[in-house]
Amino acid sequence: MPDIDAEMVHTPVLLSETLGLLGPERGGLYVDATLGLGGHGEAILAASFETQLIGIDQDAGALTMAGERLAKFEERATLVHSNFSAIREVTHNKEVDGILADLGVSSLQPDSETRGFSFRFDAPLDMRMNPQSGTETAAELLKRLSQEDIANIIYQYGEERHSRRIARRINERRERGEPVETTFELVDLVRRSVPHRPKDKIHPATRTFQALRIAVNDELGIIAKFIDDAVNLLKTNGVLAIITFHSLEDRIVKHTFQRLSGKCSCPPRMPVCQCGAIRKVEILTKKPVVATETEQSENPRSRSAKLRACRKI
Ligand SMILES: C[S@@+](CC[C@H](N)C(=O)[O-])C[C@H]1O[C@@H](n2cnc3c(N)ncnc32)[C@H](O)[C@@H]1O
Numbered sequence: 414m415p416d417i418d419a420e421m422v423h424t425p426v427l428l429s430e431t432l433g434l435l436g437p438e439r440g441g442l443y444v445d446a447t448l449g450l451g452g453h454g455e456a457i458l459a460a461s462f463e464t465q466l467i468g469i470d471q472d473a474g475a476l477t478m479a480g481e482r483l484a485k486f487e488e489r490a491t492l493v494h495s496n497f498s499a500i501r502e503v504t505h506n507k508e509v510d511g512i513l514a515d516l517g518v519s520s521l522q523p524d525s526e527t528r529g530f531s532f533r534f535d536a537p538l539d540m541r542m543n544p545q546s547g548t549e550t551a552a553e554l555l556k557r558l559s560q561e562d563i564a565n566i567i568y569q570y571g572e573e574r575h576s577r578r579i580a581r582r583i584n585e586r587r588e589r590g591e592p593v594e595t596t597f598e599l600v601d602l603v604r605r606s607v608p609h610r611p612k613d614k615i616h617p618a619t620r621t622f623q624a625l626r627i628a629v630n631d632e633l634g635i636i637a638k639f640i641d642d643a644v645n646l647l648k649t650n651g652v653l654a655i656i657t658f659h660s661l662e663d664r665i666v667k668h669t670f671q672r673l674s675g676k677c678s679c680p681p682r683m684p685v686c687q688c689g690a691i692r693k694v695e696i697l698t699k700k701p702v703v704a705t706e707t708e709q710s711e712n713p714r715s716r717s718a719k720l721r722a723c724r725k726i
């Protein structure tokens with residue numbers, strides 16, 4: 414575990430906007446489903462002596478650091494090592510006043526030299542946020558999937574135009590009995606597959622690494638069910654707030670909120686609604702809330718952040 418000060422390495426994104434929607438100053442029980450380094454969690458707990466927080470993270474390292482940061486709140490903070498897809502089990506189905514999910518990675522993960530999230534460090538290609546989960550690593554995924562599936566993942570989750578060429582090179586390597594097993598092997602392969610564009614501001618492997626991380630952790634597959642479960646846990650007037658960093662994530666949040674607000678998405682000629690739209694929430698953010706220019710200049714990570722929230726009715 415690196416010895417770093419949690420407050421130095423993670424500035425919570427859209428903090429005042431999130432607090433404004435959740436209203437933790439009124440007291441009550443809140444869930445931070447992605448506790449990370451505890452930035453948002455700390456602010457929720459500091460808002461009132463009457464506020465309690467259940468903090469969930471699937472990364473045990475993050476949870477340890479957040480635990481130190483939140484120790485001053487004593488028994489008002491409960492930390493649970495779990496995937497937020499198990500939010501109902503974690504909370505024992507207790508009704509809550511507000512739920513926050515700030516999706517994606519914390520700085521701890523890409524800054525780790527050993528966990529394979531970053532093209533900056535040579536490491537086994539792992540990328541699991543929860544290495545104890547026993548699920549597939551990125552290297553195992555690249556061994557198992559077909560060339561076409563690899564290309565689709567890199568294209569869809571990474572928006573990488575050269576996904577097919579990258580996937581073909583991955584396949585050629587493994588057919589030679591040399592599967593891609595480390596970050597630097599993948600970086601080298603991507604560099605040779607993507608034409609060099611001097612104007613590019615990002616590292617050529619950025620998109621491929623992001624795509625693999627999303628696939629390894631099934632980051633998109635669990636969002637819709639999480640939202641359904643979270644809304645079921647909320648008390649009337651309780652608020653669910655979600656911060657996303659990727660257009661695909663934001664689209665899932667937007668559409669799931671719309672369905673839960675009763676907006677039918679059936680084709681116009683369908684005689685009876687089949688999509689299951691029932692009005693359970695009021696959407697509080699017609700458009701997603703984005704970071705102010707000041708926040709964007711101070712914290713580059715906030716530039717792609719989008720916050721949406723809904724209130725249980
Ligand atoms: C962007 S960080 C959260 C930062 C936090 N809001 C703060 O202010 O410090 C996202 C965190 O969510 C965790 N995470 C991502 N997906 C998760 C999931 N499905 N279940 C539980 N934790 C998850 C990651 O391990 C990471 O620590």
Ligand SMILES: [Zn+2]
Nearest residue numbers: 677679686688
């Ligand atoms: Zn419908």
